Amino acid sequence: MDRLAPRLARLIFGADAARWLAPVMARALPGAGLVLVASLSAAALGLAMPMLTRQVIDAGIMARDMGALVFWAALSFALGLGAVGFGIVNSMLHLRVSAAMLADLRGRLFGAALARDPARPDLPLGEAMARLDGDCAEIQSFAFDTVLIAIGAVFRLAGGLALMVALDWRMAMLPLLAAPFELWFLSRARPRTQRLAETTRELRGALSTQMAETLSARATLRGLDALDQRGAGFARAQGDQIASLLRQRIWSETVGAVSQIITAILRGAILLVGGWQVVRGEWQIGTLVAFLAYAGMMSGPLRNLLGLYHAQARARVATDRLGGVIDSARPDDGAPPPPGSATLTLRGARAVGGIHDPLDLTIPPGQRVLLDGPSGIGKSRLMAALTRDAPLAEGAALFSAADIAGLRARALIARIAHLAQRPAILRGTLAGNLRLAAPDADDAALWRVLADADLVDWARGAAGLDTPVAETGADLSGGLRQRIAIARALLRPADVMIFDEAFSEIDDAACRRILAAIDAHCPGRTRIFIAHSGPAREGRFDQRITLTSSVAIFLSSRGEAPYQRENAREKAV
Numbered sequence: 384m385d386r387l388a389p390r391l392a393r394l395i396f397g398a399d400a401a402r403w404l405a406p407v408m409a410r411a412l413p414g415a416g417l418v419l420v421a422s423l424s425a426a427a428l429g430l431a432m433p434m435l436t437r438q439v440i441d442a443g444i445m446a447r448d449m450g451a452l453v454f455w456a457a458l459s460f461a462l463g464l465g466a467v468g469f470g471i472v473n474s475m476l477h478l479r480v481s482a483a484m485l486a487d488l489r490g491r492l493f494g495a496a497l498a499r500d501p502a503r504p505d506l507p508l509g510e511a512m513a514r515l516d517g518d519c520a521e522i523q524s525f526a527f528d529t530v531l532i533a534i535g536a537v538f539r540l541a542g543g544l545a546l547m548v549a550l551d552w553r554m555a556m557l558p559l560l561a562a563p564f565e566l567w568f569l570s571r572a573r574p575r576t577q578r579l580a581e582t583t584r585e586l587r588g589a590l591s592t593q594m595a596e597t598l599s600a601r602a603t604l605r606g607l608d609a610l611d612q613r614g615a616g617f618a619r620a621q622g623d624q625i626a627s628l629l630r631q632r633i634w635s636e637t638v639g640a641v642s643q644i645i646t647a648i649l650r651g652a653i654l655l656v657g658g659w660q661v662v663r664g665e666w667q668i669g670t671l672v673a674f675l676a677y678a679g680m681m682s683g684p685l686r687n688l689l690g691l692y693h694a695q696a697r698a699r700v701a702t703d704r705l706g707g708v709i710d711s712a713r714p715d716d717g718a719p720p721p722p723g724s725a726t727l728t729l730r731g732a733r734a735v736g737g738i739h740d741p742l743d744l745t746i747p748p749g750q751r752v753l754l755d756g757p758s759g760i761g762k763s764r765l766m767a768a769l770t771r772d773a774p775l776a777e778g779a780a781l782f783s784a785a786d787i788a789g790l791r792a793r794a795l796i797a798r799i800a801h802l803a804q805r806p807a808i809l810r811g812t813l814a815g816n817l818r819l820a821a822p823d824a825d826d827a828a829l830w831r832v833l834a835d836a837d838l839v840d841w842a843r844g845a846a847g848l849d850t851p852v853a854e855t856g857a858d859l860s861g862g863l864r865q866r867i868a869i870a871r872a873l874l875r876p877a878d879v880m881i882f883d884e885a886f887s888e889i890d891d892a893a894c895r896r897i898l899a900a901i902d903a904h905c906p907g908r909t910r911i912f913i914a915h916s917g918p919a920r921e922g923r924f925d926q927r928i929t930l931t932s933s934v935a936i937f938l939s940s941r942g943e944a945p946y947q948r949e950n951a952r953e954k955a956v
């Protein structure tokens with residue numbers, strides 16, 4: 384299995400996709416083998432049927448043998464019943480095994496999407512979901528429906544042909560004459576199948592992106608009275624997608640029709656030549672019936688085989704799109720950050736996106752630091768570089784003398800907590816949101832950090848730790864969301880805490896209480912504050928660092944950067 388899966392994956396999906404698909408296929412192969420055996424047995428049952436019909440007609444009806452008639456008819460009935468039962472078992476087995484493969488594949492892709500390298504361009508949410516859902520399903524359906532059906536088809540084609548040869552070998556040559564034409568047609572038609580699949584998958588991604596973005600922005604759009612506008616855009620995107628699906632369907636029907644036309648020609652030829660044989664007395668009528676049944680049976684398998692080649696083209700489009708997600712994942716490698724207290728050092732550093740002059744800086748353990756600079760200059764990006772969440776455009780960032788670029792990101796975030804202005808709050812409960820940071824924290828620990836974040840009264844007034852929280856925390860005020868995020872961060876024993884506008888929506892009085900609690904309970908931790916205004920700028924700082932830029936900063940108003948206005952306000956206070 385370990386060697387078969389990579390080979391199969393390479394053969395079907397190409398060498399690139401085989402890297403990540405082979406393990407998934409290796410896990411699915413035993414189940415797929417079982418489904419294959421079951422479906423081949425069902426096909427064998429199907430193949431036996433026309434032979435039994437032939438016996439009923441020739442040995443029973445035409446020979447006027449009542450005993451033989453009853454025997455062959457009863458056997459046909461019993462096998463027919465068996466085929467029904469077998470079909471049900473088969474379909475359940477198929478669903479179970481193929482759903483398990485889909486779950487495995489989607490799990491792998493979900494993991495890769497979560498581990499996206501921040502240095503890589505982000506995929507819009509809807510596009511990512513379309514890939515995780517639609518493209519994974521495309522591969523699952525190819526592997527389980529198309530490939531399995533095609534193997535069954537080869538079996539039925541070969542079996543049917545063999546039985547036709549047994550009935551009359553000269554007549555059995557007829558289906559073979561059509562093969563070269565079909566192969567030629569297949570290879571000519573395939574590139575168009577691939578192109579159409581690419582367009583359809585892209586349009587599907589665009590539609591999901593529109594949907595996700597519009598739904599998540601509906602409050603803003605309502606305020607702008609722009610819901611109809613977005614609705615019309617969505618309708619247009621749906622129209623484009625339907626048109627593309629129709630083009631794809633017309634093409635696949637055209638491709639499929641070719642095999643049906645060939646089968647119809649074959650049937651006509653068999654009827655004519657076989658009928659002539661019966662007239663001449665060389666064939667019995669049961670033989671003609673059985674021959675016709677086999678020729679009819681070939682149409683499905685032929686169509687499946689024809690479909691296989693083209694379905695592979697579509698599956699390759701899906702694997703390419705999924706390959707993009709896999710490749711964007713950052714490997715979880717690197718050295719652990721040095722133990723002991725953390726000294727942060729920046730040497731001529733600037734993160735991608737930032738426009739400030741390169742920064743040299745050392746922050747010894749436990750310092751309180753204010754990082755200042757006009758909006759958009761790159762404060763957040765520079766801090767994100769400390770956890771490898773933003774790549775550096777120049778310079779270096781060091782964690783206790785170790786270059787951060789070589790440190791394991793997961794280990795780094797255990798030491799550096801970076802709180803953003805708009806924290807992510809998930810649907811569930813207050814406790815569930817807090818325990819994202821520390822799954823094993825007991826209730827007492829949760830209440831302690833709630834106290835630090837000045838949330839105890841609010842939580843008691845609601846349903847305590849079980850207070851329900853809506854998706855994105857939409858039922859909470861901005862200040863509550865920020866306070867929950869602060870409480871959550873305090874659950875982690877980080878050496879460095881970066882408060883990146885993390886207090887911007889909290890009222891000044893509460894903000895001062897929270898800051899005092901943080902200073903009292905985390906005196907040994909390095910605390911870096913970014914704040915354009917408010918109490919987060921107050922108090923004693925060991926360092927005040929101001930990012931400046933020799934590039935003109937277009938975001939300043941009336942020639943004054945916001946932080947300069949704020950500094951002026953501070954002086955006035």
Ligand SMILES: Nc1ncnc2c1ncn2[C@@H]1O[C@H](COP(=O)(O)OP(=O)(O)OP(=O)(O)O)[C@@H](O)[C@H]1O
Pocket residue numbers: 735736737738756757758759760761762763764765
């Ligand atoms: N993922 C990203 N990739 C590249 N550039 C980015 C990315 N995220 C933000 N930027 C850009 O980096 C620049 C600096 O953004 P950043 O958020 O660091 O500024 P800031 O100084 O923190 O501003 P503010 O005070 O308004 O929060 C901006 O021009 C922004 O558009």
